[in-house]
Amino acid sequence: MKNWLDNRNVLGALFMVPAGALLLVFLTYPLGLGTWLGFTDAKIGRPGEWIGAENFEFLFGDSTARLSLFNTLFYTIVASILKFALGLWLALLLNKSLPFKAFLRAVVLLPFIVPTALSAIAFWWLYDAQFSIISWLLTKMGLIHQYIDFLGDPWNARFSVIAANIWRGVPFVAICLLAGLQTIAPSLYEAASLDGATPWQRFRFVTLPLLTPIIAVVMTFSVLFTFTDFQLIYVITRGGPLNATHLMATLSFQRAIPGGSLGEGAALATMMIPFLLAAILFSYFGLQRRKWQQGGKD
Amino acid sequence: MAREAVPTSEGMQYLESVPRRVVTLYVPLFVFLFVLLFPFYWMGTTALKPNAELLSREGNPFWVANPTLEHFKHLIFETPYPDWMWNTIVVSVVSTFASLVASVLAAYAIERLRFHGSKQVGLGIFLAYLVPPSILFIPLATIVFKLGLFDTRWALILTYPTFLIPFCTWLLMGYFRSIPFELEECALIDGATRWQILVKIVLPLAVPGLISAGIFAFTLSWNEFIYALTFISSSEVKTVPVGVVTELVEGDVYHWGALMAGALLGSLPVAVMYSFFVEYYVSGMTGAVKE
Numbered sequence: 001m002k003n004w005l006d007n008r009n010v011l012g013a014l015f016m017v018p019a020g021a022l023l024l025v026f027l028t029y030p031l032g033l034g035t036w037l038g039f040t041d042a043k044i045g046r047p048g049e050w051i052g053a054e055n056f057e058f059l060f061g062d063s064t065a066r067l068s069l070f071n072t073l074f075y076t077i078v079a080s081i082l083k084f085a086l087g088l089w090l091a092l093l094l095n096k097s098l099p100f101k102a103f104l105r106a107v108v109l110l111p112f113i114v115p116t117a118l119s120a121i122a123f124w125w126l127y128d129a130q131f132s133i134i135s136w137l138l139t140k141m142g143l144i145h146q147y148i149d150f151l152g153d154p155w156n157a158r159f160s161v162i163a164a165n166i167w168r169g170v171p172f173v174a175i176c177l178l179a180g181l182q183t184i185a186p187s188l189y190e191a192a193s194l195d196g197a198t199p200w201q202r203f204r205f206v207t208l209p210l211l212t213p214i215i216a217v218v219m220t221f222s223v224l225f226t227f228t229d230f231q232l233i234y235v236i237t238r239g240g241p242l243n244a245t246h247l248m249a250t251l252s253f254q255r256a257i258p259g260g261s262l263g264e265g266a267a268l269a270t271m272m273i274p275f276l277l278a279a280i281l282f283s284y285f286g287l288q289r290r291k292w293q294q295g296g297k298d
Numbered sequence: 299m300a301r302e303a304v305p306t307s308e309g310m311q312y313l314e315s316v317p318r319r320v321v322t323l324y325v326p327l328f329v330f331l332f333v334l335l336f337p338f339y340w341m342g343t344t345a346l347k348p349n350a351e352l353l354s355r356e357g358n359p360f361w362v363a364n365p366t367l368e369h370f371k372h373l374i375f376e377t378p379y380p381d382w383m384w385n386t387i388v389v390s391v392v393s394t395f396a397s398l399v400a401s402v403l404a405a406y407a408i409e410r411l412r413f414h415g416s417k418q419v420g421l422g423i424f425l426a427y428l429v430p431p432s433i434l435f436i437p438l439a440t441i442v443f444k445l446g447l448f449d450t451r452w453a454l455i456l457t458y459p460t461f462l463i464p465f466c467t468w469l470l471m472g473y474f475r476s477i478p479f480e481l482e483e484c485a486l487i488d489g490a491t492r493w494q495i496l497v498k499i500v501l502p503l504a505v506p507g508l509i510s511a512g513i514f515a516f517t518l519s520w521n522e523f524i525y526a527l528t529f530i531s532s533s534e535v536k537t538v539p540v541g542v543v544t545e546l547v548e549g550d551v552y553h554w555g556a557l558m559a560g561a562l563l564g565s566l567p568v569a570v571m572y573s574f575f576v577e578y579y580v581s582g583m584t585g586a587v588k589e
Contacts, residue, residue, distance in 0.1 A: 011492055012413025019404035019423075019463050027426055027460045030437035037437055086330075093327045104331070106576040111334050113572045113579070115521040117539035118561035122337040125344060125554055131352070133340060133359055171334065172583070179584035228430035231523045235543050249432035249524075256436045257528055269433040280428065 035273075037266035044260040055267035064243050065268065068251040072272075074158065075247060076227045076279075079165045083222055084215075086166065087173025092203075094174065095181045105175065112171040120235035123164040127151050127236070154244030157237055161245050164232055169225075173218055180214035181207070223279045228272065248272050345369055345559040352554055369555035370563070379560060381534045382541035387567075389451055389537060390519040393458035397515055398508065400459065401466035406496055408467070409474040410482065420471065427464035434460070435528045442529050453529040454537070458519045465518070466511040472585055473507030474500060510582030513575045517568045538564035 038055055042048025059065040094105060111119060126132060127150035135147040150160045184207065192202045230249040233239060239246035239254065246254075248268055256265020314322075344352065346365040357363060373379045404423070408416045438457055439448075447453040477500060485495045501508070526540045533545060542560040546553060572579055 008411045009413045012407040012411040012416065015403040015407035015411065016413075016419065017403075018400035019467060020419075022400060022456070022459050023423075023426055023463060026438065026441070026457050027429060027434065030434050030441060031429060033440070034433060034437035037440070042440075089326070090330050093323060093330070096323055098323075098327075102576075104327075105580070106573065107331065108334060109572075109576075109580070110338065110569065113517055113521075113568055114338075114565035115523070115539045115568070117521075117523045117543050118564050119337060121542065121557050121561045122341045125558065126337065126340060128554075131554075136355075136359060167334065167337070170330075175580060176584050179580070224428060224430060228432040230432045231539075234523075234527075252432070252436065253524070253528070257439070262436055262440065266436045269436060272433055276428075276430070276433075 034266050035270050037263055038270040039267075040263045042262040042266075044257075044262060048263050051263070055264050056271070059264070059267060059271070064246065065251065067243055068246045068248050068268075069271075071158065071245060072227060072247045072249075072275075075162060075165070075229070075245075076223060079162045079169065079226050080219065080223050082162075082166050083169040083173050083226075084219060087170045087218075088177055088215075090170060090174035091177035091181055092207075094178050105178070109171045109175050111168050112175075116168060116231045117235050119168065120164060120232045123160075123167075123232075124151075124236050127160050151237055152241055154242055157241055157245050161232055161236055164236060165226060165229065168232070169222060173222060176218045177211065177214060180211050184210050220280055224276060227276060227279060341558045341562050344554055345562050347555060349555060369553075369559040372553075372556050373559050373563070377546065377556075378533050378536075378541065379538075379563070382536050382538045383563075385451060385535060386520060386537040386539075386564075389454045389458065390516050393455045393462060393519050394512055394515040396455070397459045397462035397466050398512055401463050401470055401511065402496075402501070402508070404463070405467045405470035405474055406500060409471045410500070411492070423464050423467050427461070427468060429460075431461060431522075431524050435524050438525070439528050448529060449531050449535060451535060454522075454526055457525050457529070458522060461522075462515045462518060466515055469511045469514070469582055469585055470504065470507055473504045477503050506578065506581070509575060510578040510585065513571060513579050514582040516571065517579075520568050 037048065039050060039052060040048025041051050041054070090108065094101070094108065098104060126134060129147065129149055129152060132147060132150060134150075135144070138144045139147070149156060151157045188206050188210075189202055192206050197205065228249050229247060230253065233245055233247050233250045234253070237245045239250050243251075248271065252265040252268035254265075255268065256262050259265070343360070343362050346362045346367075346369075348364055348366045348368060351357070351363055407413060408420045408423070442448050442453045442457070447456065481499055481503075482495050485499055490498070521539065522537070523539050523543075526537045527544070530536050530540065533541070536544070538560070542557065542564060546557050546560055
């Protein structure tokens with residue numbers, strides 16, 4: 001018995017049982033089941049029949065589904081670019097010698113750690129049509145004469161939820177990039193300065209190449225979570241006005257759970273997978289190649 | 299395992315003049331901090347304002363003229379908020395501990411036992427981490443229903459590990475990798491079993507990693523929304539984020555005071571926990587990204 005347990009393969013398999021079983025039952029199996037459901041006409045309380053690609057054909061012809069695809073891409077692209085730019089800027093600021101640095105870093109991360117659903121409620125209140133403090137402030141400053149209808153107008157609503165997403169995502173990007181910045185040796189900057197590099201050149205030719213691997217991973221995660229975002233939209237707009245802010249995730253929830261069409265919802269969710277894979281491959285390999293070009297290792 | 303901060307630009311700081319530093323560093327930093335923290339301030343003042351003050355356009359909205367705890371009282375005594383709080387605590391604590399146990403075993407097996415195929419399993423764990431809940435909740439709902447777990451805490455306790463285990467395992471693998479092999483070899487020669495090695499040598503050395511993974515897992519499960527929204531329908535089993543969003547919003551009259559009080563109270567436990575373990579939290583987050 002003892003010898004048998006000393007075998008690393010047997011013991012390894014034994015140690016993998018709890019994690020493996022949970023992940024197989026509640027992750028791998030549902031992933032397959034979800035794809036299968038996308039090809040059925042399952043409703044809540046009724047197991048579905050195989051109907052081939054009918055759900056997908058229907059969704060391609062459905063203007064709301066097409067709009068949700070556009071919204072998702074727009075939301076992901078705009079929010080990710082801004083999160084990256086602002087996050088990198090904030091990381092560079094926090095990397096300078098500052099008083100209370102540890103405290104500042106802790107405070108900056110707060111938006112990321114509080115439950116998104118709850119901070120989204122705060123944004124909902126900030127965007128209120130009648131009592132928005134933003135509108136109040138701008139009116140007092142004389143910049144606008146009428147309260148802004150943040151969530152009632154399609155484009156205003158899109159930019160409002162993007163702003164909320166950026167607010168939540170910037171701390172994550174900034175703190176991760178800061179961790180990367182702190183691994184860059186100060187001597188490199190000193191050497192570059194002695195060679196006459198300007199601050200911009202120091203950033204462009206020292207910071208950026210050394211930071212690229214971390215940027216790749218952080219942005220892969222950021223794009224992934226933005227593309228599949230659900231909470232912010234569900235809480236702030238529920239997809240409105242006129243479906244202008246419906247993302248694929250929120251639309252698939254609406255069709256499947258309150259709407260009862262599990263098959264259709266699952267098909268929408270399945271349609272997100274190719275985009276996710278593309279995003280992962282693009283940001284991972286696209287930036288990965290840069291890494292060895294710059295002579296970095298591993 | 300907090301990384302030592304390298305004072306990056308300490309040596310060249312003298313090259314910058316004071317006015318330049320104010321414009322390029324302090325002003326943008328202040329704007330960032332203001333924008334990032336303002337929603338919290340606004341939550342706090344809204345929660346303390348009496349209704350009349352909330353709806354009036356007179357006076358200074360940034361200040362509370364007559365602070366009241368009315369909204370908190372309403373929340374605690376007239377809504378099922380305490381139930382939601384209790385559910386969130388139970389679900390988060392149990393799923394975090396279960397995930398930690400499973401992850402320790404899995405990470406040790408993958409990283410240290412190096413069983414046949416451990417490389418592939420490690421990669422699989424990483425890929426599992428990339429599967430977002432918003433494409434899993436529909437099939438999971440049917441599974442939860444078939445298992446008879448619909449509308450119970452078990453539905454959440456069993457499904458949260460799907461995103462906790464991959465994260466914790468991945469993080470712990472990094473920590474286990476940093477423990478020298480020699481320690482284990484010595485123990486093996488002295489006749490220790492693998493189990494003894496794990497419990498008496500590896501785990502004590504990986505305590506910072508365990509804390510990081512635990513804190514992070516706890517906040518992830520506390521913040522979870524879509525599963526709790528889909529799998530739970532009775533008010534008394536709901537978690538705080540779902541309860542506040544689905545039950546405190548009644549009709550067209552929004553009780554902003556109570557909503558903000560609920561959001562604030564629901565954020566408090568994670569914020570407090572975070573403030574005690576900032577270093578662990580940050581090293582957990584950045585560690586998972588860096589590996």
